[in-house]
Amino acid sequence: MGKIIWLASYPKSGNTWMRAFLHNLLRDPPEGYDINKITDFSFSDSTVHIYKPFLTKPWTEWTIGDIANTRWQAQRYICSLRLDDTFVKTHNALIEYMGKPMIYPEFTAGSIYIIRNPLDVVISLAHHYSVDLDEAVEIINRTDNGTRNTDQMVYEVHRSWDLHVASWTTHVVPGMLTVRYEDMLEKPRQTFGKVTKFLGLKPTPDRLMRAIKNSSFEKLRAQEDKSGFQERPAKAEKFFRAGKSGQWRNLLSQDQVDRVVAANKEQMKRFGYLPLK
Structure with a gap:
């Protein structure tokens, strides 16, 4: 039985x-791995099907307590599916909820935490959730932010951006690598090379660059335009919207910037997002 390598982040980071990079690296296709098959090596810790073996009543009757009490079994079930380690996406904060851990260390082999400037996250969240920018600011600042159960996903606990980042980057967890979204954009070879080293992989330079190229925003957006993307929310026009950093400078008002900074300044300063540039 393997363990879990968490791919953790606040939503839209x-x-x-x-995940697309890792699939392109491991499969090494010439033209880019199908984005609608990136569950081949990874899936979400919130997907309903990992809870169904342990909760036999209809999902509409599942309570928050039911999920909390079943999470240990669900994560153990993930580990039982493969002999080697499994990449698992999570947007959950690394906290206890309802008296139970959201992430169980005994099933954890390591974690890659992806962090993005919350001012840009606000813009992506607004498009993703089909809300205006003021509401997106409220979402990212809310200390009780999260989602509800659906027929596809169980509830998630996000907290505010600041609390989410702190939960993952100030706790002692097995094998942690923190990666900034902005470095993925600006220094892809160095940053993704660090990821492969962390995972104990030794791709050739050509293979690494091919994986970076085939998982670029342009490639992912072209695939979505051609074939759609199963993870796109029904209300969102596109999943892969812009793939840029610094858009907040032109799209957020000074009041919106001030509110985000006021609620998230501690972790923004830690990771180089303050002072504002």
Whole structure:
């Protein structure tokens, strides 16, 4: 039985991009790995099907307590599916909830945490959730932020951006690598090379660059335009929207910037997002 390598992030911070890179690296296709098959090596810890073996009543009757009490079994079930380690996407904060851990260390082999400037996360969240920018600011600042159970996903606990980042980057967890979205954009060879080294992989330079190229925003957006993307929310026009950093400078008002900074300044300063540039 393997363990879990967590691909963790606050929503809209580059998690899908990281998953696409890893699939392109491991499969090494010439033209880019199908984005609708990036569950081949990874899936979400919130997907309903890993809870169904342990909760036999209809999902509409599942309570928050039911999920909390079943999470240990669900994560153990993930580990039982493969002999080697499995990449698992999570947007959950690394906390206890309802008296139970959201992430169980006994099933954890390591974690890659992807972090993005919250001012840009606000813009992506607004498009993803089909809300205006003011509401997106409220979402990212809310200390009780999260999602509800659906027929596809169980609830998630995100907290505010600041609390989410702190939960993953100030706790002692097995094998942690923190990667900034902005470095993935600006220094891809160095940054993704660090990821492969962390995972104990030794791709040739050509293979590494091919994986970076085939998981670029342009490639992912072209695939979505051609074939769609199963993870796109129904209300969102596109999943892969812009793939840029610094858009907040032109799109957020000074009041919106001030509110995000006021609620998230501690972790923004830690990771180089303050002072504002």
